[in-house]
Amino acid sequence: MPTYIRTLPLIFSVFGLLRTTSISYMEGVAAKQTGRGESRDSPNTRDTRIHYEDILGNGEFLDLGSFKDSHQNPFKLTLSKETLNTDVTFPILVEGQISTGFTWIPLEVLTRQSYSSIDTAYPEFYKGKLSDDEIKERGLKGTSGHGILVSHFSDHQATHDKTSGQVAVGRKGLMKATVSISKEIVPGEYYIVLAYGRTFGSTPLATFKTVLVDIV
Numbered sequence: 001m002p003t004y005i006r007t008l009p010l011i012f013s014v015f016g017l018l019r020t021t022s023i024s025y026m027e028g029v030a031a032k033q034t035g036r037g038e039s040r041d042s043p044n045t046r047d048t049r050i051h052y053e054d055i056l057g058n059g060e061f062l063d064l065g066s067f068k069d070s071h072q073n074p075f076k077l078t079l080s081k082e083t084l085n086t087d088v089t090f091p092i093l094v095e096g097q098i099s100t101g102f103t104w105i106p107l108e109v110l111t112r113q114s115y116s117s118i119d120t121a122y123p124e125f126y127k128g129k130l131s132d133d134e135i136k137e138r139g140l141k142g143t144s145g146h147g148i149l150v151s152h153f154s155d156h157q158a159t160h161d162k163t164s165g166q167v168a169v170g171r172k173g174l175m176k177a178t179v180s181i182s183k184e185i186v187p188g189e190y191y192i193v194l195a196y197g198r199t200f201g202s203t204p205l206a207t208f209k210t211v212l213v214d215i216v
Contacts, residue, residue, distance in 0.1 A: 062179075064094035064209050067102075067196045074191065074212035081215050084183040091178050093156060094194070094209065098173040101198045102206070104153040105138055106177060109145035112189040122208040126195065132202055139199035142177070147185030148213060150192055151178040179211075187215045 064075060079088065094104055107126060118125055130138075142151040156176035179192070190213045197205035 062090060062092045062211075064092055064194070064211070066095045067097065067104075067207055069207075074210040076212045076214060078214045078216060079181065081185075081187050084181070084185070084215075087180055087183050089178060089180045091176055092211070093174050093176050094153075095172055096153075096175045096196065098155055101200070102196060103139055103199065104175050104177065105135060105195045105197060105199065105205070106143040106150035106152070107135075107138060107193045107195050108143050109148045109150070110191040110193060111146060112191070115189075115191040122193070122195070123204060126205060135195075135197070135205070136199040146190050147182035148190055148192065149180040149182075151180075153177045179213075181213065181215075185215055189214050 062075070062077070096102060096104060107130065138152075140152055142149065144150065153175040154177075156174040192211040192213065194209045194211070195205040196207035197203055
């Protein structure tokens with residue numbers, strides 16, 4: 001199955017000014033990721049496609065989809081180094097289950113070389129690489145590296161029970177984090193690895209997503 005690339009404008013607000021930067025992303029792909037997880041053909045469903053129209057109506061967010069679909073190619077963002085006159089900050093949204101103890105965790109930012117060296121599936125790779133304390137810290141504080149800072153995820157939008165008005169445990173909701181890219185970043189490919197899991201106990205990380213930031 002082919003991979004399709006589409007380009008959309010993303011509006012960044014920097015010191016009160018608006019400017020447009022070109023963003024490329026993968027859509028509805030067959031996720032044949034050697035070393036990242038099982039290969040499977042992704043049918044054209046809401047859980048396996050990037051639906052920017054649902055949330056990106058005004059270009060404010062990057063939508064990473066569902067907490068169920070781990071086996072996707074990286075979401076790709078392409079930024080021109082020449083346009084980075086100031087640091088760039090933008091939010092990302094991803095679906096999660098509210099009030100279950102599960103959250104999205106920014107694990108680390110990898111260079112192309114480090115990312116290419118991963119020769120096993122994500123769950124096995126990070127089980128041996130990061131301790132429970134390190135996972136907890138990154139879930140609470142976020143992570144950074146190579147000129148890219150990713151904040152921790154917080155609940156952005158939750159589904160409330162119609163009768164009680166309270167957030168029902170296990171209901172789907174949206175979680176939000178902020179990605180900041182330094183104007184001093186060196187051109188190259190950088191991979192932001194995110195995982196869905198608990199920041200307490202020894203529960204295995206359940207789902208993984210990757211955002212490729214390509215500075216050209």
